Amino acid sequence: MRLIFIGPPGSGKGTQAKLFSQRLGLCHISTGDLLREAVRQDTPEGRRAQAYMDAGQLVPDDVVNDIVNARFRAPDRPQRFVMDGYPRNLAQAQSFDQVLHQQGLDLNAVVFLNVDDQEIIKRTSGRWNCPNPQCKATYNSHSQPPKTAGVCDDCQMPLVQRDDDRPETVQLRLKVFHDLTDELLDYYRQRGLVIDVPGSGDIETIYQNITAALAKRKPPP
Ligand code: AMP
Numbered sequence: 001m002r003l004i005f006i007g008p009p010g011s012g013k014g015t016q017a018k019l020f021s022q023r024l025g026l027c028h029i030s031t032g033d034l035l036r037e038a039v040r041q042d043t044p045e046g047r048r049a050q051a052y053m054d055a056g057q058l059v060p061d062d063v064v065n066d067i068v069n070a071r072f073r074a075p076d077r078p079q080r081f082v083m084d085g086y087p088r089n090l091a092q093a094q095s096f097d098q099v100l101h102q103q104g105l106d107l108n109a110v111v112f113l114n115v116d117d118q119e120i121i122k123r124t125s126g127r128w129n130c131p132n133p134q135c136k137a138t139y140n141s142h143s144q145p146p147k148t149a150g151v152c153d154d155c156q157m158p159l160v161q162r163d164d165d166r167p168e169t170v171q172l173r174l175k176v177f178h179d180l181t182d183e184l185l186d187y188y189r190q191r192g193l194v195i196d197v198p199g200s201g202d203i204e205t206i207y208q209n210i211t212a213a214l215a216k217r218k219p220p221p
Contacts, residue, residue, distance in 0.1 A: 001020075001026055004110045026081050089183070110193045113197055123142065127139070
């Protein structure tokens with residue numbers, strides 16, 4: 001299975017992508033995680049990306065495309081994957097198509113998780129993340145709180161909130177998302193790849209809705 005998840009920040013695309021990766025054995029590729037790791041390790045890409053990320057803006061396409069291309073050209077490149085947060089615009093989708101073509105890989109579907117803006121602001125303000133790179137568990141104080149407030153259930157690390165989850169930055173990220181996504185979805189709709197799934201409700205129900213929608217589709221040739 002080869003999937004792309006598209007959704008506004010806080011739509012649950014990361015949570016669903018992680019579930020699909022765990023349950024179907026797919027490689028989970030989150031450009032947000034790869035970029036945050038590059039910032040943490042203070043690599044040249046990380047240094048270029050940080051100011052954009054803090055401002056809620058997209059990192060330049062060449063930085064992100066290079067990171068994804070390197071992943072798909074590495075000796076352990078993924079054959080079956082779920083993309084989380086990439087591509088984000090038409091130029092990235094076209095670059096990704098080239099990489100997939102070179103590797104002889106076809107996409108099965110593009111899952112669009114749709115959630116309205118008010119709900120997004122509420123959700124992102126409640127997001128808490130485990131900073132342990134081996135764990136990366138995510139929580140939400142409204143919908144999926146940790147057993148002890150502020151502490152990771154899995155590894156007991158103190159949880160942190162992302163700087164770019166501040167409400168004013170989320171507003172900006174939503175604007176960027178709306179400005180770019182219609183064109184991106186149209187690109188994939190023309191190829192009959194898009195599955196529209198409402199991103200509200202509990203995590204398991206959304207997972208089952210996506211699975212049911214995928215099951216109705218024909219496999220790629
Ligand atoms: P995310 O974790 O997917 O919400 O991404 C967090 C931030 O990383 C975004 O607000 C962007 O600044 C940056 N980012 C992640 N993926 C991309 C991408 N495909 N293109 C450009 N910037 C990205």
